[in-house]
């Protein structure tokens with residue numbers, strides 16, 4: 001019998017503080033797609049579980065990553081999302097200017113401070129890497145190669161002929177729950193019958209399986225029509241690639257705090273051929289069903305009566321795998 005994690009890990013601010021370091025600073029975090037920062041000086045910024053990071057395109061065509069935190073008094077350099085900075089990053093608080101390699105170029109109008117050496121005040125770097133055009137960052141700089149994490153996805157992407165780019169649309173949905181509550185919901189098809197009646201009518205729920213391969217979870221199900229042209233695959237710790245009839249949508253399950261999560265959806269559909277209204281209607285319908293159940297689950301985890309539950313050997317292998325990773329990191 002496989003027991004669940006204790007409910008305290010889903011509600012305690014201290015547990016979230018450890019997730020921030022052991023999961024999100026230590027691993028690779030998705031930021032976006034390189035098509036969003038195609039030109040020199042284009043910047044993409046976002047908050048990764050409380051780590052504000054930015055990635056900038058250099059004039060040489062490479063990518064550099066930094067914390068979006070000024071070394072003077074912690075001001076922000078760029079707004080979240082995509083923007084353009086020109087040839088340097090200028091703090092939005094007092095205007096310190098940094099070269100795109102992070103060096104402090106000018107502490108504007110600072111005055112003569114004894115012992116102040118601008119060379120010691122460069123931006124804090126983060127490691128950046130690309131996989132098939134997707135931008136990932138590693139905050140603590142100690143993660144293993146990104147290609148090791150993504151290796152299980154290469155065969156799947158090739159088999160399904162999945163290509164991403166350019167990104168066509170970003171949308172977000174906010175959830176009042178811990179990020180793990182939502183991730184675990186993504187990792188099983190056990191709830192489809194009860195929570196997604198429309199989807200349940202299109203597939204054979206008895207055939208629903210979620211298979212782990214490396215740090216990825218692959219959903220497999222027979223559709224009633226016998227045609228399965230879709231692919232849903234999750235990648236540790238909080239990313240999913242959802243392939244629908246019209247193309248790919250990347251789902252980033254981004255923690256905003258111990259009890260809040262934002263789903264960032266990045267669509268790669270060709271608006272010329274995709275029926276976007278139908279795509280968004282299906283996508284929103286499923287999201288609202290999942291939001292409602294996850295928020296109700298979170299309220300019950302918070303209530304305090306439930307401490308530990310049990311996982312299905314038939315349906316919740318991927319949840320068990322995820323929980324074992326979390327348990328290990330929480331020692």
Ligand code: FES
Pocket residue numbers: 070071072073074075076091092093094095096
């Ligand atoms: S905080 Fe950036 S210039 Fe003051």
Ligand SMILES: [Fe+2]
Pocket residue numbers: 185191195196290
């Ligand atoms: Fe769901």
